[in-house]
Structure formats: C-alpha cells, structure tokens
Amino acid sequence: MDLINCPCGSGFTFQHCCQPYHLSLKTAPTAEALMRSRYSAFVMADAGYLYETTHSSKRKDHSKSAYLNSAKNTKWLKLEIVFSAFDVVEFKAHYLNKKFQTEVLHEKSNFRLEDGRWYYVDGVFYE
Numbered sequence: 464m465d466l467i468n469c470p471c472g473s474g475f476t477f478q479h480c481c482q483p484y485h486l487s488l489k490t491a492p493t494a495e496a497l498m499r500s501r502y503s504a505f506v507m508a509d510a511g512y513l514y515e516t517t518h519s520s521k522r523k524d525h526s527k528s529a530y531l532n533s534a535k536n537t538k539w540l541k542l543e544i545v546f547s548a549f550d551v552v553e554f555k556a557h558y559l560n561k562k563f564q565t566e567v568l569h570e571k572s573n574f575r576l577e578d579g580r581w582y583y584v585d586g587v588f589y590e
C-alpha cells in the first residue's frame with residue numbers, strides 16, 4: 464500500500480497514525496487521538512468506525528448510513544486542533560461546500576472513556 468500522509472494532519476503517515484485505530488489493531492489512547500481518527504474516518508468515509516466510536520447512548524442519533532452520507536457529501540480539507548484536554552477537544556475542520564467555497568466547522572466535542580476505550584459523546588458548535 465502506498466504511504467499517504469494521515470488526513471488528520473499529524474505529519475505521520477496514515478499507516479503510523481489513524482489506520483491502526485480504524486482497523487481495530489489499537490485503541491486511541493486519548494480523546495484527541497480518537498477525535499483525529501474520527502476526522503480521518505470522515506475523510507475516508509469509514510462509517511463503521513464513526514458509528515463504533517460514537518458512545519452507545521448517542522448511536523440512535525447517528526446511524527451508519529447518516530455517517531456515510533455526511534462523509535461522502537463533504538470534501539474535508541484540513542483539521543486544526545484548537546484546544547485539547549482530557550475529555551474535551553475543540554477543533555476546526557475545513558471543508559468545501561457544494562458551491563466549492565471553503566467553510567469551517569468549529570466544534571467543541573465531548574468524549575468519554577469507558578472500559579478503556581474513548582467514545583465521542585456530543586459537541587457544541589460555534590458560529
């Protein structure tokens with residue numbers, strides 16, 4: 464497989480960054496690592512990973528097909544981590560809208576560590 468830069472922008476190759484999480488070879492050690500791997504999963508339209516890393520209490524709001532549609536309909540450009548703490552990550556995700564203009568999704572996401580695994584719970588959006 465070709466070496467590609469990880470979509471999350473870490474500067475590492477995908478194989479040495481988010482891919483082992485996507486393949487369930489490793490679990491993300493921190494909330495930020497999980498957030499980065501979820502961003503990469505959006506870029507690669509890996510809806511299964513997005514669903515599985517959503518907290519069980521929130522899965523009813525996020526079906527696999529909704530994740531797949533969202534991922535396929537958005538051209539993600541770049542991830543910027545604004546702030547990260549134990550269970551909170553604030554980020555800006557840059558993408559192209561349907562008119563090919565750059566827009567920014569600015570979100571503060573909450574994560575929960577359960578049985579040694581991190582899960583996405585919910586997020587607050589900024590204007």
Ligand SMILES: [Zn+2]
Pocket residue numbers: 469470471472473477480481482499500503
């Ligand atoms: Zn990565």
